[in-house]
Amino acid sequence: MTKSDRISLELGSGGRTMRDFISGRILPAFADPALEKLLDASHLPGRIAFTTDSYVVDPVVFPGGDIGKLAVNGTVNDLVVSGAEPRFLSLGLIIEEGLEWALLDRVLGSIRRAARVAGVRIVTGDTKVVRQGQGDKLFINTSGIGRVIARPRPEAAKPGDKIILTGTLGEHSVAIMAARGEFGFQADVKSDCAPLNFLLPFWKNGVLWMRDITRGGLATILSELAGDVPHPVLIEEERIPLSRPVRAAADILGIDPLYLACEGRAVLVVPAKKADPVLAGIKRDPLGRKAAIIGEVGGKIGKPGELILRTAAGGHRLLEPLTSELLPRIC
């Protein structure tokens, strides 16, 4: 048996390899129309939205949060961006034998606080303990149920509609890298891990589409959008907000912030006429202070299906989904 007969880390990177795996192996295995939409959460009869996510972040505690806060916010955010108000979560804990009680208590405290902030209740759960060496400290799965308040409609996007980014990119990835001491690199940066409930009211203002920016980063997520709208999508490098430490890490390590993961940022498509009021509304929330219009649907460059970056230098190039990355266990 060679390595290609076995699963590699790339499969979980959030990039093309993972999408090929999902569409090639998972979807055909179950062939369910709700699953096949590949949305962050599935809309089910009775205006119910349902989602699930597993968390294996390493380290368990990182600047700006821990695996507990992440496990609540990640699932909450999947509901919010699919047009649902988060209501109930399940909590599955997979604990490695030998984990300190203090660490588990800390994580449970984070879960309680995060759930309160996000307005969700933990209503069912499960605990498993595996032998030392058969897990790594703590893994968590949360599933979430929400009440559907809107249906995303990316296909309705028209030329001139605006792309809004709710904040700076990449703090979560860079905080994790720094916390691991990878690349011999330190940075004074905290994860952006946060619940996106504050975006819910904007579904009523005509928002057409919303996604939280997790694995694969802004470029991967907007590439998927570009596949769903009948026009090219353009974003402008100089309008994309970046914090100083992320910019420095990107410059020094040669990584592209457009492919870095966040855990508390979203990107929205808003009809041209509504863009200014929606942006102003988002900026009123502390989590949206750095929000910006970073681009628009349509334009003279590119073809339908393409995501175009206008570089700060004024050139144009295509942005494609992340293919593979070497930063596993970021969430």
Next chain:
Amino acid sequence: LNASDRFRDKNVISALVREISDIRKGLGSACRIMEVCGTHTMSIHRHGLSTMLEDAGVDMVSGPGCPVCITPNGFHEAAIGLLTGRSDLILATFGDMTRVPTGKGSIQKTAPARGSSVKIVYSPDESLDLARAHRDKEIVFFGVGFETTIPSIAVAVRTAAAERLRNYSILSALWTIPPALRAILVSGEIRLSGFLYPGHVSVIIGERPYLFVAREFGYPGAIAGFEPADILLGVRSILRQIDAGRPEVANEYARAVKPEGNAIAQKIMAEVLEPADACWRGLGTIPGSGLKLREKTADYDSARKFGLCVDTAGSDRPGCRCGDVLRGVLSPPECPLFGSACSPDSPQGPCMVSFEGACLVHFKYKAAR
């Protein structure tokens, strides 16, 4: 605006492109500039300068300046041989090197013998730490680089010798840029109008090693930094030299490159290493284009320590044309494998692996029109 913003500002850039376009109009035949360095290739495409320059009538062609790319597969195969043949070895190397495909697979896809392993490092220093921490293992640092990286590799060898780290050695693939430029010029295989010289390499070696390009061969050239404006300043300088009929070595990266280079780094390199003939992927053996450990530190040479015979060529994957890409005679999208059989997910050659490899750059940063 901070410094890097200023060097990316679109008003500054469009003014420079206009100037380049104006000078270009006064010049006759095709204008084709080789950017020697892979980091330049990446910056040109990442910032979308390639189409802007094309529209101004200037073709940029990438050269042999990616150390991962020009290292022949024989080195990787020697490393794979060590990994599978010995049971006490940690092979430390840069991440890109582990993914280079050879006829015998890549380091990443090789199952090491029990007791041996691969460790990805980001600097030679980290490989020294491994040697200090694992006294019962042989640490082989598969070190590859140009003048930019070589000083830190030389320091690692010096440190290992000073600390008498007997379990440390270097499988070295060290290359120097100027002899490769001479080889390209002597071959006459490609028509060029000038050279954009690498900024980081020049920080170490200074301006003088390029003088022969202007004096013996009559080609203009400019040392340039890596921001968009840096690159355009370099291109403008080359066009001005063509226009004036006065080829020289211009330094458009004076904020980092001193005419004489970095004397301390040069001294350390000379102390530990000496020139040797070396075989480059695509370019073949070039006299004096490599560096090897001097006799007094030869104990730290993995090849000697383990009696390795590095097959200078090694086996390429069928159809891989990285060699032609590195000589500038083939543009990556012209390769029949590009984007089909060869992609970042399943690279068939090192130019699709290294982050500054021309094929990966063309794959990642496709121009939009």
